[in-house]
Amino acid sequence: MVAPTIIGLVVLNLWPFVQTLYASFCEHEGFGHYKFIGLQNYVDMFGNAEFWKATWNTIYFCILTVPVGIALALLIAMLLNAHVKFKGGFRTIFFLPLVCAPAAVAMVWRWIFNGEYGILNQILGTKIQWITDPKTAVLAVAIVSVWSSVGYDAVLLLAGLQNIPKSLYEANSIDGAGKIQQFFTITLPMVSPTLFSVLIMRLMASMKIYDLIYMMADETNPALTDMQSLMYLFYRSSFVAGDRGYGSAIVIWTVGLILIVTLVQFQGQKKWVTYDI
Amino acid sequence: MIFPFVWMILTSSKTVPESMLIPPTILPKQLMLDNFKEAIASLPFANLYINTILMVFFRVVCAVLFSSMAGYAFAKLEFRGKKLLFGIVLIQMSLPSQIFIIPQYQMVAKMGMANTIFALVFPGLVSAFGVFFLRQAYMSIPDEVGEAAYLDGCNQWQTFYKIMFPLTGTSVAALTIFTAVFAYGDLMWPLVVNSDLKMMTLSSGLSTLRGQFTTNFPVLMAGSLLAMLPMVVLYLIFQRQFVEGIAGTGGK
Numbered sequence: 262m263v264a265p266t267i268i269g270l271v272v273l274n275l276w277p278f279v280q281t282l283y284a285s286f287c288e289h290e291g292f293g294h295y296k297f298i299g300l301q302n303y304v305d306m307f308g309n310a311e312f313w314k315a316t317w318n319t320i321y322f323c324i325l326t327v328p329v330g331i332a333l334a335l336l337i338a339m340l341l342n343a344h345v346k347f348k349g350g351f352r353t354i355f356f357l358p359l360v361c362a363p364a365a366v367a368m369v370w371r372w373i374f375n376g377e378y379g380i381l382n383q384i385l386g387t388k389i390q391w392i393t394d395p396k397t398a399v400l401a402v403a404i405v406s407v408w409s410s411v412g413y414d415a416v417l418l419l420a421g422l423q424n425i426p427k428s429l430y431e432a433n434s435i436d437g438a439g440k441i442q443q444f445f446t447i448t449l450p451m452v453s454p455t456l457f458s459v460l461i462m463r464l465m466a467s468m469k470i471y472d473l474i475y476m477m478a479d480e481t482n483p484a485l486t487d488m489q490s491l492m493y494l495f496y497r498s499s500f501v502a503g504d505r506g507y508g509s510a511i512v513i514w515t516v517g518l519i520l521i522v523t524l525v526q527f528q529g530q531k532k533w534v535t536y537d538i
Numbered sequence: 539m540i541f542p543f544v545w546m547i548l549t550s551s552k553t554v555p556e557s558m559l560i561p562p563t564i565l566p567k568q569l570m571l572d573n574f575k576e577a578i579a580s581l582p583f584a585n586l587y588i589n590t591i592l593m594v595f596f597r598v599v600c601a602v603l604f605s606s607m608a609g610y611a612f613a614k615l616e617f618r619g620k621k622l623l624f625g626i627v628l629i630q631m632s633l634p635s636q637i638f639i640i641p642q643y644q645m646v647a648k649m650g651m652a653n654t655i656f657a658l659v660f661p662g663l664v665s666a667f668g669v670f671f672l673r674q675a676y677m678s679i680p681d682e683v684g685e686a687a688y689l690d691g692c693n694q695w696q697t698f699y700k701i702m703f704p705l706t707g708t709s710v711a712a713l714t715i716f717t718a719v720f721a722y723g724d725l726m727w728p729l730v731v732n733s734d735l736k737m738m739t740l741s742s743g744l745s746t747l748r749g750q751f752t753t754n755f756p757v758l759m760a761g762s763l764l765a766m767l768p769m770v771v772l773y774l775i776f777q778r779q780f781v782e783g784i785a786g787t788g789g790k
Contacts, residue, residue, distance in 0.1 A: 262615070262698070266608035267623055269664030274630040277641030284640065293644045353774075354539050356781055360773040362723040364741040365762040368748070369546045372755045378558045380545060412539070416785045469634050472725040472741075479748055492636055492726075500730050505640050512637050519634065 285509035295506065302510035311486055312511070315494040316518075318399055322490060323467040325403035326410075331460060333407065334414035339448070341415065342422045355412025363409070367476030370405045374477075392477050395487035402473050402488060409473075410466070414459050421455030422448070450535040457534045461526055468519045471496065491515045550574070550759040557756050573760035580750060580757075583764060585736045586743040590768070592655050593728075593739060594721045597662035601717045602710055605665050609672030610698050614684060630666035636726065643730050657731040658739065662721060668713050671787060675709035676702065712783035715776075719784065722769050740765040 285302055287295035306312050337355065341348050358366060373381050374391035382388055391401040429447050438446065449456075471492035478485050478493075489497070491511060499508030549557055550573055551566040577583070611617070612624055638661065646657045679702060687697040703710075728742035735743065744765045751757050773780050 262607040262611040263617075263623060265604045266664050266666075266669055267626065269604065270626050270630050270666060272645075273642065273661060273664060274633070274638055274666070275626060277638040277645075278629075278633060280641040281637050293648065352781055353777055356777075356784075357540070357543065357770070357773070359784065360719055360722075360769045360780065361766040362725075362741045362744070362769070364723070364725055364744045365766040366542075368744065368758055368762040369542045371748075372549060372759060373542060373545060375755070378560070378562075378755075380562060383560065383562060408539070408542070413784065416781060420785060465634070469636065471636075472723070475725060476745060476748065481749075495636060496726060496730075499640055500643075509640060512634075512640075516634060516637055 281509045281512060284506050285513045287506045287509075289503065289505040291503075298506070302507050303514075305507065306510050306514065312494065314486055315489050315491050316514075318488060319468060319470065319490045319492075319515075319518075321399055322403055322406075322470055323464060325400060326406050326467050327460070327463050330407040330411055330463060331414060331456070334411050334459070335418055335452075335456070337411065337415040338418035338422055341419055352412075352416060355415055357412070358409040359413050361409075363472040364476050366409055367405060367473045370401075370408075371477055374401050393482055393484050395484045398478070398482075398484040398488035402470070402477055405473055405477075406467070406470065410463065414463065417459050418452060418455055421452045425451045453534045454536055457526075457530050461523060464522055464526065465519055468515065468522065491518075546759045546763060549756055550763050552756050554754055554756060573756045574764065576757045577747075577761040577764060581743050581747065581761060582736055583743075586738060586740045586765075587768070589655060589658065589732075589737060590722065590739045590741075593658040593662075594718045596655070596659040597721045598714050598717050600659070600663050601665040601668045601713060604663075605668030605672045605713065606703055606706070606710070607698070608669045609674075610676050610702055612669065612673045613676035614681070614702070615694070627666045627669050631670055635661065639727065639730060642727075646731055653732050653734040653737045655737075658728060658737075660731070661727055662717070665713075665717065667787075668717070671713055672706060672709055675706040679705055708782075709786075711779055712786045715780055715783035716787040719769065719780075740768075 284295055286297060286299060288298045288301070290296055337351075341351055371392065373379050376382065376388065376390035376393065379391070381391070389397055391397050425447065429451070430443060433443055433447060469492050470490045474488060474490050474493045475496070478488050482488075492515065495508050495511040495515070498511060499505050548564065548566060551568070551570045552563075552573075553567075553570065556563060556567060608627075612620065612627075642661055646652055646660055651657050651660075683701060683705070684697050687701040692700060722739075723741060724739075725741045725745065728739045729745065732738055732742070735746065738746070744761055747758055747761050
């Protein structure tokens, strides 16, 4: 009964993984032929400014989206938890971006961010070229990303909040604790396991950001290198430039980076995640 | 939160000069369908809908069918190499899908299957996540249920598809929604594997409009609206299942 799955996984995933690893040490000569060139792709990659810029852009994107996104999601979840009446309607709205294809979502935001006629500049009274100015390009993508994912994170956190026994709060307020104190002594520790899994998931997804940037930065965008992520660079190297060996090296690097970040988080969780009180 | 959607709908009915007015008009002067006509004229929407529906359908069927079988086996049966095989599932789950893309693309190209529905479905033929997720569903069913079926004369297969599988309904629904939403939004794989406009999905097809209408935002908004419509309509009908399904798959 496991045969179809295992055969599929070996053919579709395990073997391709080995191939990608091997291809990262090879030069692609066209038509799927590879020549072994040792570490050359990695040497090229580490000596390439565009690559380091993409690595930084990816990390910068995570810094912009993950803490703010999760804090907002927690805030929304707490509000929804307190006002049960509106839960249904709000949940519907907050979840909506998730079911929309990122390609369509990005298209709408391109219009909102438009430098000349975009509604955002008109509301703010600014003339910022959000998507084509190197200074704001990553920020613009980050805003879209937080907007699309915050509802999903909030729903997960809401489930965590609802598992907190009401009696804890009651006992606490009899003891004379304020709302803010309650948040730090009860809510945060109790919801920390959910918070941790949301954090890991969001970090992994942010490190792989591709589709929003692809839609918002085409080849003619002057800020392209200032906003391209590792996965976008991977796509352009492998499938636009056709350099699949180099592309493989980039994807291996990205996976290594994700692995390191995840391991650090799993180490760090011991300090702040409480699994029982 | 909802503003971008509202703005998209309003813009999709404006003329180009009207969309560029400063200060902007909120409501369009007229209900105009020309933008939709132009969007449909520049993208083969009928093909895109069919391709997307077929891709989503086959990916869901494969994920549910194979993951149910494997999830059941991993949860309820004893066989040799179980731990090692489950290890393979876990490895695939923890690796980002991009790491498989180049070799997967080469396989599809070698089979001469680029620009087909099969190519779109290919990476979704099996789902490690689905196996993991449904294994948990089967583990939560008490062993006594299977034993009772066995005493009633069911063999292993009958126990599975007559007794056990129907008990995992909510989990299967959750996996279906999760798989469908993910496949629908996926962009990199369809772009890589199907370059023929007629064989693209709604996502990848829409992305080709970027270059074509750089300043004609009303048409771009009309196109985006058409591209997101099917899933939004399904979502509005099956809201509760969507929220619970996606939240359920992520929370584990």
